[in-house]
Amino acid sequence: MMRQREGGGRTRSLAWLSIASLVALTIASVVVGFGWLPSAQADFSAVSLWDSICRAAGVPSAWVRQGSRQDTPAVASNVILLPEMARTAAPAAVGRGATLALNCTMCHGALGMSRSDAPNLAGQYPEVIIKQMEDYKSGKRGSPIMAALSKNLSADDIKDLAAYYASLPKARTAPTTYDETLPALVRVGDPMRNIAPCISCHGGVDQKLGAPWLEGMPKNYLVQQMQLFKTGERRNDAQLQMRNVVRAMTADEIDAVATFYARKGEPAGE
Ligand code: HEC
Ligand code: HEC
Structure with a gap:
């Protein structure tokens, strides 16, 4: 009886010892792998644990820099896309939009089909036009021309312009369908x-x-x-x-x- 219990105690302390050494080994390898080894590299610049993990996983540091350092401080856009932005608008909105669009024909074409390298707007989804105009206005998308042109437009003006352009027929190009001949x-x-x-x-x-x-x-x-x-x-x-x-x-x-x-x-x- 005694001997058995003693034996059980020894097994238990052996189990504890192996758990403790496993924990110690894990901590040591984390310190070495994420801290000491990377810091020994010439281009060491870890700013966070996430950075170190990406680095350890072999993610090129240029990606990490783009993904976490440049983008996290500033949100990509202030516009929250809502399904109602994509709905067809009332004819009155389209009419108002057509009047406002007289300022846009010079570059985007009389009927929203550009003859220059400016984008076509004819048949563009309304939520796209709303989002892009708001992004030009807030500076989230940079373009000196479009920043100047969107500056004085109200949210309603932008909605009406989007409604007008969405109502125009799209480019004479068939929509892309899932088909073997596509790139x-x-x-x-x-x-x-x-x-x-x-x-x-x-x-x-x-x-x-x-x-x-x-x-x-x-x-x-x-x-x-x-x-x-x-x-x-x-x-x-x-x-x-x-x-x-x-x-x-x-x-x-x-x-x-x-x-x-x-x-x-x-x-x-x-
Ligand atoms: C002087 C020329 C010019 C005028 C006038 C102009 N645009 Fe533009 N527009 C451009 C150019 C160039 C771009 C592409 C800029 C870029 O690189 O972001 C553009 C981009 C846009 C886009 C983004 C389209 C897309 O597919 O992402 C929208 C929307 C737009 N313009 C709407 C308008 C509206 C509405 C007006 C009138 C109020 C207008 N533009 C007047 C030149 C012009
Ligand atoms: C995960 C979805 C997604 C995939 C996949 C994707 N795009 Fe896009 N693309 C978008 C979104 C969303 C935008 C608009 C971004 C914004 O809000 O400014 C966009 C914008 C663009 C624009 C700018 C157009 C304009 O008028 O401003 C081009 C060009 C483009 N995509 C081409 C492509 C091509 C070519 C591919 C395939 C190689 C592709 N995209 C794959 C979602 C996608």
């Missing part, structure tokens, strides 16, 4: 590089609230905007939706998807 990045993206397919947000499979209609846009505009997202100069996309997509894309890939979306083709039928 791979448009149709399936590239999971290995974390690139989601364009059609999962920009129409074809799904249109995410706030994702612009791209078909028939001037090619140079599409390339320029993707490059701005890539460099982080344009950063008004909530949750880095676009920045995450273009980050790993090459210049050739950007060119290819822009060529695809800029296609001028068959009537949209809408």
Whole structure:
């Protein structure tokens, strides 16, 4: 009896000893792995534990810098997208919008179809126009021209302009549909590089609230905007939706998807 109990005590203290050494080992490896080893590197610059974890997991530090240091202090946009922003507006709003839009025709075209490299606005989703105008106004999306033009517009003016442009027929380009002939990045993206397919947000499979209609846009505009997202100069996309997509894309890939979306083709039928 005695001997058995003694034996049990020894096993128990042995178990405690191994738990204690496991805990000590874990603490030591955390200190060494996240603190001592990284700090011994020449480019050590950990600002937080999250930073160290990303570093330990092998995330390139440029990503971490973009993801946490530049973006957390400032929100991407002040605009909260609501489903009602996407609803069709009353004819009176469209009429008021048409009058206000006389200030916009010079660059965006008489009927919202641009002849320059400014974006088309015809048939653009209303919530997109509202969000982008509010972002220009607040400076979340930088453009000296559009900042000046949106400065004196009220929230109602912007809503009416959005209603007017949404009421115009879209570019004569058929909406993208899920189909084998689409460029791979448009149709399936590239999971290995974390690139989601364009059609999962920009129409074809799904249109995410706030994702612009791209078909028939001037090619140079599409390339320029993707490059701005890539460099982080344009950063008004909530949750880095676009920045995450273009980050790993090459210049050739950007060119290819822009060529695809800029296609001028068959009537949209809408
Ligand atoms: C002098 C030329 C000019 C005028 C006038 C102008 N715009 Fe623009 N607009 C531009 C350019 C250039 C861009 C792209 C700027 C950028 O890089 O962000 C743009 C972008 C936009 C966008 C963003 C579209 C998108 O797909 O993201 C909207 C919305 C817009 N303009 C609305 C208007 C409205 C409404 C007016 C009239 C009140 C107007 N613009 C007048 C040149 C102009
Ligand atoms: C996760 C959803 C998502 C995916 C995937 C996505 N986009 Fe976007 N994209 C958006 C959103 C949302 C915006 C508007 C951002 C904002 O609020 O300013 C946008 C904006 C853009 C713009 C700027 C258009 C304008 O008029 O301002 C371009 C160009 C663009 N996307 C191209 C693409 C291409 C090409 C792909 C595929 C390689 C793609 N996007 C994949 C969500 C997405």
